[in-house]
Amino acid sequence: MPANDRPRDHAGQGAATTVAAHRARRRLRADRARQLADLLRRQILTGAYQDGGTLPHESILATDYRASRNTVRQALDLLRAEGLVDRLPGVGTVVVARKYPHGLDRLMGLAETLREHGRVTNEVRTMGPAPAPVPVAERLRVPAGADVLYIERLRRLNGLPLSLDVTYIPLDIGASLLGADLENTDVFRLLEAITGRPLGHAEITLEAVNADAHSAAVLQAPRGAAVLMLERLTHLADGRPVDLEFIRFRGDRITMSGLLHRS
């Protein structure tokens, strides 16, 4: 383990026993591998290596990042476990997955935000009126038990499953969606066309959850795969809430990016 393979630790380990020192070394290598994996992930996501291209050889990464070969291998193993790269004998480490950036700065539908990355299509798995459960009715400001339009869609980018979306819409607006081209059009765009008014704002909540078996199967992801879950209540410009969604994005295919300001 070369001395330059780790930040100089301010704790010091002079008095450590052999076992403790061994544990500490192992811990430090795992920390360094994660640290390196994060930097390489960033490079992959921002396209520093071509899609389908190969990463530099382990020895070059070791030199560039002042890391040991073992640390480099462990970092590449982490990225392989995330499904971002694969390691092919005789070829090297190949980028096998791409994550698409969903904007966090402006309220946008999926097809809108991913326009430059390809075509979004929607498989409507269920659609129809259904009585609004209390928490849905409260948020959409309709009477509890009143029918709302319920939609469940599997959304794909260039044919690859991206997200599983559950949508509730007040029926006075939703009824017009029943005959609309939901397969090829964002609900946002349809809502603006139906109401003749622009959308205003949305309250969003993001979480990371492990996919349950059924959601994983629908998304064609491994059971337990990390899912970026977005709950979003969208309002028309006049403030009326018109669209409550629960969206499960495949964690290995979507990132959310934006700008935050201090004041």
Add this chain to the structure above:
Amino acid sequence: MPANDRPRDHAGQGAATTVAAHRARRRLRADRARQLADLLRRQILTGAYQDGGTLPHESILATDYRASRNTVRQALDLLRAEGLVDRLPGVGTVVVARKYPHGLDRLMGLAETLREHGRVTNEVRTMGPAPAPVPVAERLRVPAGADVLYIERLRRLNGLPLSLDVTYIPLDIGASLLGADLENTDVFRLLEAITGRPLGHAEITLEAVNADAHSAAVLQAPRGAAVLMLERLTHLADGRPVDLEFIRFRGDRITMSGLLHRS
């Protein structure tokens, strides 16, 4: 399975074979369970049931949500798998975890954003100068290989592990952090104190990833647990980048909430 337990499907299943119909029913129940779980999760997260309190009895939930008892049980199983509730014989379904809301509307440190929820403490696992790898140097606008301050912290709220943070800071500013009270103070606050200037903005990227074995162990979460990963490059008000962070939040303890506007 009561007829009102599902949205009226526009596809129809009259011609389905017995096997296909059985599969479709199973699929529909799983869909309904996920749908119900999402609504109950929302209720739990927004405090509709007290922390440590119990959810209504299965039969009440079945009536309230027009769902079958089987669907309710399956929904509660999903929430238990996420670690949000536990089911205690003779007691019922108990809320056992709480997720804390991290603001997405304003650039804030962890202690700032969680102020009303308790005390944030930081265990500094590693801190010291280290040569900046190229992607770090580029983003912080320092020469490649120049020393930057590297910090690795495990952050806790009221003693519970929340996140594992890796931080890079240019050394001219970072050197002053070496003697600072990092155990009890956000880096943001220290940066503003050191530079005498307010922070400006940050570019953020959020992802959901499965925790590797080592990160999971440090965060005291199960291996493979969903982690909300935040990469954040923070700038001073004059535009200079001063703080590059890679933060792994435990998915079962943090949500990110904010407002998006359409235009």
